[in-house]
Amino acid sequence: MSGERQRRLTPMAYKRSGGGRGAAQQAVNFVGISVLAGVVLAGLALPAVGAMGLGVKNTAQGFDELPGELKRPALSQASHILDADGGEIATVFSRDRTIVPLKDVAPVMRKAIVAIEDYRFYKHGAVDPKGVLRALSKNAESGDVSQGASTLTQQYVKNVFIEEAGDDPDAVAQATQQTIGRKIKELKYAIQLEQELGKKQILENYLNITFFGQQAYGVQAAAKRYFSKSAKDLTLPQAAMLAGLVQSPSRYDPINDEVEAKKRRNTVIQRMYEVGDITEAQAEAAKKKPLGLNVTRSRNGCITAVHGAGFFCDYVREVFLDDPTFGKSKKLRVKRWNEGGLTIRTTLDPQAQKSVQASIRRHVYRSDPVATAVTLVEPGTGKILAMGQSRPYGFASNQTQINYSVDRSAGGGAGYQPGSTFKPFTAAAALEEGMSAGKTYPSPYEMPYPSVSDCAGNNYPGTGTVPNESRQEVGPYGMPDAMKKSVNTYFVSLEADVGLCNVMQMTRKLGIAKRAGGEKLGIGAAYTLGVNEMSPLTMASAYATFANRGTYCEPRAILAVRDAKGKSLRVPRTSCRQAMSTQTADTINTMLKGVVDFGTGAQAGLTDRDSAGKTGTTDFRYAAWFVGYTPNMAAAVWVGDPKHERKMINITIGGRYHGKVFGADTPAPIWRDAVSGALVGKPVETFNTVPLPRPHHSKKPDEDDDNGDNGGNDNGGNDNGGNDNGGNDGDNGHGHHHPRPRPSFTLPPGVIGGNDGGNTTGG
Incomplete structure (x- = not known):
């Protein structure tokens, strides 16, 4: 597929097409029904050929029936409860996350996540045809899902589904189930987001929503958790380690298994060299560095409050949830509290x-x-x-x-x-x-x-x-x-x-x-x-x-x-x-x-x-x-x-x-x-x-x-x-x-x- 043909899936081209169902259909026509089915097959490791006809039919029909807008829930963040002087009493969260703009994320961190998760991110649209074909080939050889075809945009969409599911295990399972329907849904919304947000905003959203293990959601919380620093101050080895965690936060958890974490980190560093983000000398020097962890353990909830103020902290929560000033109904107040991001001076x-x-x-x-x-x-x-x-x-x-x-x-x-x-x-x-x-x-x-x-x-x-x-x-x-x-x-x-x-x-x-x-x-x-x-x-x-x-x-x-x-x-x-x-x-x-x-x-x-x-x-x-x-x-x-x-x-x-x-x-x-x-x-x-x-x-x-x-x-x-x-x-x-x-x-x-x-x- 030529470079000129690929560019037709850029946000501007999609926008000029008029958006809505017509634009979505143009995107489908461009990618080709076989490629769209291939996306599904690559993600599910289905036998190629035999299921192709059924996959194509269901794909086209399901795509058209999906709602046109992806509802992006407010990301759950940590709330900070302060004393009268502004000192922190406690941090409370359902998910430890602090949202930061892309400018406050070290450039090397942005490069690391793109290199290992979707190195063609800036070259393709919502779907990467080359990536689809490559994944199909690899998965057919292995008979398993040895390589995924999801772009970084598609991964972001999946994370939105997970965030929307909250802490309900059944809802989370449904949001992550490996089905044709979910893959189709993921693809359509990815196309929508490429038009609406553009690459920089998608990357920013992705870095803020992704889970990095150890209760850390988003790159800022991850940088604080593993290195006790802000995301804007991450070095090459640190950024590579965090980027490597995204594929499997438990398998590559550096706190529990430094050996596996270092191998994965070095894989990311090597990939950054291969795509031209760093020089060979920088790569070799970074690989020799120790992980250099400086862990800040998660301190969540009133039980961690300073100066014995746990009960006061709990009282603040009770007052917030009971007072109509903070929401007309108890349900709305609970939602606001759980979404977090609040700074409460007491x-x-x-x-x-x-x-x-x-x-x-x-x-x-x-x-x-x-x-x-x-x-x-x-x-x-x-x-x-x-x-x-x-x-x-x-x-x-x-x-x-x-x-x-x-x-x-x-x-x-x-x-x-x-x-x-x-x-x-x-x-x-x-x-x-x-x-x-x-x-x-x-x-x-x-x-x-x-x-x-x-x-x-x-x-x-x-x-x-x-x-x-x-x-x-x-x-x-x-x-x-x-x-x-x-x-x-x-x-x-x-x-x-x-x-x-x-x-x-x-x-x-x-x-x-x-x-x-x-x-x-x-x-x-x-x-x-x-x-x-x-x-x-x-x-x-x-x-x-x-x-x-x-x-x-x-x-x-x-x-x-x-x-x-x-x-x-x-x-x-x-x-x-x-x-x-x-x-x-x-x-x-x-x-x-x-x-x-x-x-x-x-x-x-x-x-x-x-x-x-x-x-x-x-x-x-x-x-x-x-x-x-x-x-x-x-x-x-x-x-x-x-x-x-x-x-x-x-x-x-x-x-x-x-x-x-x-x-x-x-x-x-x-x-x-x-x-x-x-x-x-x-x-x-x-x-x-x-x-x-x-x-x-x-x-x-x-x-x-x-x-x-x-x-x-x-x-x-x-x-x-x-x-x-x-x-x-x-x-x-x-x-x-x-x-x-x-x-x-x-x-x-x-x-x-x-x-x-x-x-x-x-x-």
Whole structure:
């Protein structure tokens, strides 16, 4: 076939023919039906002659019936999740690929791939007649497919089919099956692409879509994987090795078999010499070079996140997939996430994250029978600054994929009872209703639960009794002292006075509308004692409202998102609302500052700045908390058994023995160390404190620092969404629920919590 005849299949000639079916038919006529059938036969190693008539007939008919356009899916790329400073937290991908333009691929790499895969690439059209005839001859001699006839353009089309199939093995098998139909389809689309794209664009697309082994898709990822460099910096021996991988990435894998890889590399180098790309001297010198691997292992997913930020990384993914801002439907959001190419800048403060992880390592070991989770939030913005836990992200023993810091809907578990850390919400509701912080109650050691009513007017009779932590803890108390000593009977009385409905409305304003597991809030007289399970993120965000002088801001993890083309996507804005007056917030801040300065939270006190907070410990000591804040940072610390099976009695945590664990002696020091490190170099701010009423008839102020948390039990037995299934998820995957063990008594109907026989807990 003459050179002039071959040129009629060039893109311009094809374009002039008018395109569409007529152009395709001209191409078929030019190549000749026998050659077109030969393409099929060469690829399938069918006996020549005998099958020729059938092949020609099916080829012509199938060719005309194919759709006219090849749909090229967006190539899946890696996404990069960054911290607030722009540092990379993790890279996530379904296929590790970074698309680069042809100008950013070393010329020697372009020559190597063309030389070994299709050395006549620039001389023929979509099909190479000489290559077809050569392959037919070789395959007929061997009786097998010893040589293929596919041009580089046809190979690109096949890779498009594979990319479109995604990770579905059946779809991939169908996309690569050796059939006449697939070969015809491949050929027609190759002709289309030669017209539409031209040689340079086809080569660029091919280099970006091709699989090079070791999870590397595209030449940029391959250069990074094997040589830890960019594709534009590849040398001759390196380019030849990568080009050689395309034929069989597993057979020539240099990491697993350097001998085979080097043989294949030298074959490519020799081919480059034969086609005139390099001189003989260059070829001989390159063949003598070692492979020179400098492997960068694939680091995919949140499990590889730096500074222990795997759970935060996972939370970012959950937020992205759940937010309509990133796509109208969940299906579209999943598609966008899987296609990748995203650069997601988050709120994570690397200094704060490092401080959280350092504090966790210091106080709770990963091998301990219980775990801890810590979340830091910025008041006024809702930005999540840090999120960590003692059980690492993973699948091994004492690892988990459950994020203990968040609700189940965001990848967490069913949460944990926060105990007395709920009491400030009751105090805030009372102050908003005009009650004085000097309000005094008798606050005996033990008292019957009062009757309460919800916002719908449903009444819950007071059944059972609630005790304080210590028998010496007897009032009367005013609110500041009751807060410092965490007096159960005071806050149950206050709740009854202000009305359970007002308390629940306050918690709703603070972002508490349901339990961490997604269930309705349990309603009853023990609501103020923190019997509804919460997550650390929920509690930190609620307390940040006090620091922000009454304005609640929803937690936020994503600051900005750019797509693969560098276009900025719309991201959710910070949503804030006034939850209480500044006067109420200032009063709460003054009281909770007293808790840290003189009360149960003394071990959380910071030496160089104002801090405030509240301890919490549940019955049976399944959970202990400290939730606190400075004017510019709020944090929640939980310690407990994620499965809610291990009581924290006679237990060693972080190498330290505890007869009984309190919120004051384990979570509080974790909070202090995490927050103090996170605030290094940050502005020192002070609370706007207000005068508090003097206490009336308080008992010994230094007596029983750790007092009165959840006087209720762990299974609030009411008929309105109580904690009947308050267990937390274990470590064997999302969605596995472990019911809490029930105590040896049954609560009366209509009551959450109640006396468990005196075995209540301290702050």
